[in-house]
Amino acid sequence: PPVQPPEHWAETNTVLTSETAASASCHEADTGVKDADSGIGAASSCSCARASTVGLSAALGVAAFASPPLMLALPRSGAFAAWPLGECGVACEGQLLGLAFRLLALLVAAWCLFFRRARASLPAAFLLCLLFAIIAVFWAFYALRIVRQRERDYDTVVQFAVALADALLFLHYLGVVLLEIRHLQCRFSVKVLRSPDGEARLYTLGETSVQRAAVHVLQRYCVDFSAFNPHLHSMLTMSGGGGSGARNTRRYKFYELDRASSAASGHSRGQSRAEGGPSSAAERFQYPPAKYFTSSATPRQFECDFERRLRKRRARLVSAADEAFAHIGRTAQHRSDQSAGAAISRQMEASEAAQAVFPTLLRPLQRYLRVTRQQPRYSMDAVLQHLAACIRHGLGPRAFIERYLGQGRVVEDPRSGTAGQAWTLASDSPASRSLEDGANFCLRRGAVSLLCTVRRVPFFGLGEELLESAAGRRFVLDIGANAMV
Numbered sequence: 270p271p272v273q274p275p276e277h278w279a280e281t282n283t284v285l286t287s288e289t290a291a292s293a294s295c296h297e298a299d300t301g302v303k304d305a306d307s308g309i310g311a312a313s314s315c316s317c318a319r320a321s322t323v324g325l326s327a328a329l330g331v332a333a334f335a336s337p338p339l340m341l342a343l344p345r346s347g348a349f350a351a352w353p354l355g356e357c358g359v360a361c362e363g364q365l366l367g368l369a370f371r372l373l374a375l376l377v378a379a380w381c382l383f384f385r386r387a388r389a390s391l392p393a394a395f396l397l398c399l400l401f402a403i404i405a406v407f408w409a410f411y412a413l414r415i416v417r418q419r420e421r422d423y424d425t426v427v428q429f430a431v432a433l434a435d436a437l438l439f440l441h442y443l444g445v446v447l448l449e450i451r452h453l454q455c456r457f458s459v460k461v462l463r464s465p466d467g468e469a470r471l472y473t474l475g476e477t478s479v480q481r482a483a484v485h486v487l488q489r490y491c492v493d494f495s496a497f498n499p500h501l502h503s504m505l506t507m508s509g510g511g512g513s514g515a516r517n518t519r520r521y522k523f524y525e526l527d528r529a530s531s532a533a534s535g536h537s538r539g540q541s542r543a544e545g546g547p548s549s550a551a552e553r554f555q556y557p558p559a560k561y562f563t564s565s566a567t568p569r570q571f572e573c574d575f576e577r578r579l580r581k582r583r584a585r586l587v588s589a590a591d592e593a594f595a596h597i598g599r600t601a602q603h604r605s606d607q608s609a610g611a612a613i614s615r616q617m618e619a620s621e622a623a624q625a626v627f628p629t630l631l632r633p634l635q636r637y638l639r640v641t642r643q644q645p646r647y648s649m650d651a652v653l654q655h656l657a658a659c660i661r662h663g664l665g666p667r668a669f670i671e672r673y674l675g676q677g678r679v680v681e682d683p684r685s686g687t688a689g690q691a692w693t694l695a696s697d698s699p700a701s702r703s704l705e706d707g708a709n710f711c712l713r714r715g716a717v718s719l720l721c722t723v724r725r726v727p728f729f730g731l732g733e734e735l736l737e738s739a740a741g742r743r744f745v746l747d748i749g750a751n752a753m754v
Contacts, residue, residue, distance in 0.1 A: 337430040480700040496682040500642035589633040590666035593626040619661035
């Protein structure tokens with residue numbers, strides 16, 4: 270007799286349908302978008318780090334500038350009993366005058382070099398550590414040799430304060446050399462490769478540390494690189510057949526679960542379909558065209574289809590912008606003609622004109638932004654403000670739509686955050702070490718990674734070769750049949 274299946278057979282089995290495939294693909298797309306936006310939440314930590322760095326630098330600067338006058342004032346303040354001091358002669362007064370000018374020069378030089386908006390918050394601050402070490406060493410020596418032994422010669426105290434001022438001036442000179450002069454000469458070439466889209470640039474750098482090279486790369490990245498759109502990248506990689514999501518979707522198989530049902534149930538199901546009623550999940554699923562399941566032609570066909578839709582949406586957006594701005598020009602001309610006899614002609618307000626023509630631009634602009642996956646970047650208020658600014662300054666329709674036709678630069682992206690960006694520097698060598706040939710470091714922020722490869726510019730040996738003088742030589746140049754030189 271045939272073997273009967275168990276009573277609870279296939280109750281715990283799982284059948285993959287189209288909804289499962291769609292949910293998996295959407296999950297992968299959302300994951301990529303969340304990874305791209307994860308760096309935005311680190312803005313608060315970046316601001317806290319900047320505030321702490323500024324506070325520490327200000328405290329060390331005040332301590333360094335106030336240390337020489339404080340060293341001169343402590344012996345005569347009366348805080349230490351039984352401390353006899355000699356008189357300050359002419360030489361001592363000259364040293365005091367020189368110390369005053371040194372401190373004034375140090376204040377102006379520090380204001381020019383350090384009292385400005387910081388470009389980045391670095392993990393290792395070499396100058397701050399050196400400044401703290403100098404102040405600590407001088408105060409320790411002052412406490413042991415002058416305060417403890419009750420130095421009677423006031424000239425010695427003045428010379429010690431002058432020595433501290435000289436050390437601070439030399440430290441400032443070292444900061445000028447390291448921060449402003451050292452990196453000016455070309456020593457290295459840095460190739461910056463962005464992941465995941467693969468855009469690359471090449472820059473030149475001088476002798477500098479890894480962390481300052483990373484700051485220079487980030488500054489050039491914001492200006493030279495195009496803005497990375499995670500929504501567009503996910504759509505191209507997953508729908509174009511090149512991504513893992515598309516490959517995972519193609520592996521799913523779809524089964525007709527009601528195929529083995531009775532004829533009566535099939536008849537009722539066909540009648541419900543004829544009346545517009547619901548059918549099974551497998552029957553409701555619409556199979557995509559067969560061209561999207563071919564392994565070789567899928568990416569190229571999708572790219573061609575995307576470019577065709579992009580050109581169509583762009584042409585409609587340009588046409589709508591031309592029509593809207595032409596309407597604004599006609600309305601303004603009509604109003605100026607009506608008020609020609611008045612002393613002041615009343616022109617249409619920019620905001621009023623923008624709100625009047627915005628409905629004609631709304632639908633083409635929305636469709637174009639939807640195709641290019643830029644709708645999260647621009648709100649309706651931002652578009653209205655940009656349109657009003659273009660109308661106020663008399664710009665044309667092409668100037669208005671220029672912002673939306675491309676992805677723009679990183680610094681132009683509203684989501685990039687001009688207040689501060691938190692990046693992570695990953696390097697094999699310490700961040701304060703100088704660059705070396707073949708060094709690699711990576712900068713990460715969310716889903717964007719910048720791989721930087723350092724190469725040293727080669728040494729060039731030039732030899733001199735003198736050409737013989739051709740003053741006494743003559744030659745004939747035959748240009749044509751009848752022309753001689």
